[in-house]
Amino acid sequence: GAVVSQHPSRVICKSGTSVKIECRSLDFQATTMFWYRQFPKQSLMLMATSNEGSKATYEQGVEKDKFLINHASLTLSTLTVTSAHPEDSSFYICSARRPPGSYNEQFFGPGTRLTVL
Amino acid sequence: KQEVTQIPAALSVPEGENLVLNCSFTDSAIYNLQWFRQDPGKGLTSLLLIQSSQREQTSGRLNASLDKSSGRSTLYIAASQPGDSATYLCAVMGNSGYALNFGKGTSLLVTP
Numbered sequence: 458g459a460v461v462s463q464h465p466s467r468v469i470c471k472s473g474t475s476v477k478i479e480c481r482s483l484d485f486q487a488t489t490m491f492w493y494r495q496f497p498k499q500s501l502m503l504m505a506t507s508n509e510g511s512k513a514t515y516e517q518g519v520e521k522d523k524f525l526i527n528h529a530s531l532t533l534s535t536l537t538v539t540s541a542h543p544e545d546s547s548f549y550i551c552s553a554r555r556p557p558g559s560y561n562e563q564f565f566g567p568g569t570r571l572t573v574l
Numbered sequence: 575k576q577e578v579t580q581i582p583a584a585l586s587v588p589e590g591e592n593l594v595l596n597c598s599f600t601d602s603a604i605y606n607l608q609w610f611r612q613d614p615g616k617g618l619t620s621l622l623l624i625q626s627s628q629r630e631q632t633s634g635r636l637n638a639s640l641d642k643s644s645g646r647s648t649l650y651i652a653a654s655q656p657g658d659s660a661t662y663l664c665a666v667m668g669n670s671g672y673a674l675n676f677g678k679g680t681s682l683l684v685t686p
Binding site: 463491493498499500501502503506548550552562563564565566567568570 | 578606608610615616617618619620623663665672673674675676677678679
């Protein structure tokens with residue numbers, strides 16, 4: 458169990474367009490999901506924490522109006538990169554946390570490679 | 575702010591060698607520590623999770639140890655194989671049981 462999927466796996470878009478990335482927990486309910494960004498040869502950096510039914514919590518330096526997060530159900534969180542620019546090109550990875558009592562272990566999706574031309 | 579450091583940044587070994595990857599963290603008030611594997615262009619695969627009250631965890635050829643007081647963890651890989659080639663990431667969860675702080679990883683290459 459504990460499978461997390463992401464869609465799409467890869468997206469190429471023109472500068473100025475918006476891109477939506479979905480993160481789904483397939484076999485468990487996740488009240489909390491996390492969005493990370495990874496630049497080449499760098500580590501994963503937390504962007505925001507997504508809580509079902511409430512507003513996301515963004516890390517310092519992450520523009521909430523640019524990276525819109527919606528956690529509409531216990532199995533789905535979406536990240537929308539609005540008016541994407543080349544500097545937003547990165548690898549975006551989500552994770553989902555199992556409910557309390559499971560060591561707070563996070564399970565990661567396969568990632569989405571975003572390339573903005 | 576928690577800082578996680580991994581040494582070495584890259585490692586190349588011949589097949590069959592035993593090897594140790596190191597992870598250090600600045601704030602010892604942690605909830606747990608996880609080791610992940612990441613293949614190029616792929617997501618993360620969880621290898622081992624050590625709770626703050628534990629000293630080590632083992633899975634197959636992998637053994638991870640945790641010394642919370644000194645802020646260190648090691649990942650030991652026995653009898654390395656070419657299929658072990660990947661980037662290994664260490665991540666620490668603070669006592670809030672919240673987000674993970676990642677190191678930059680160790681890029682491992684095991685040559686036949």
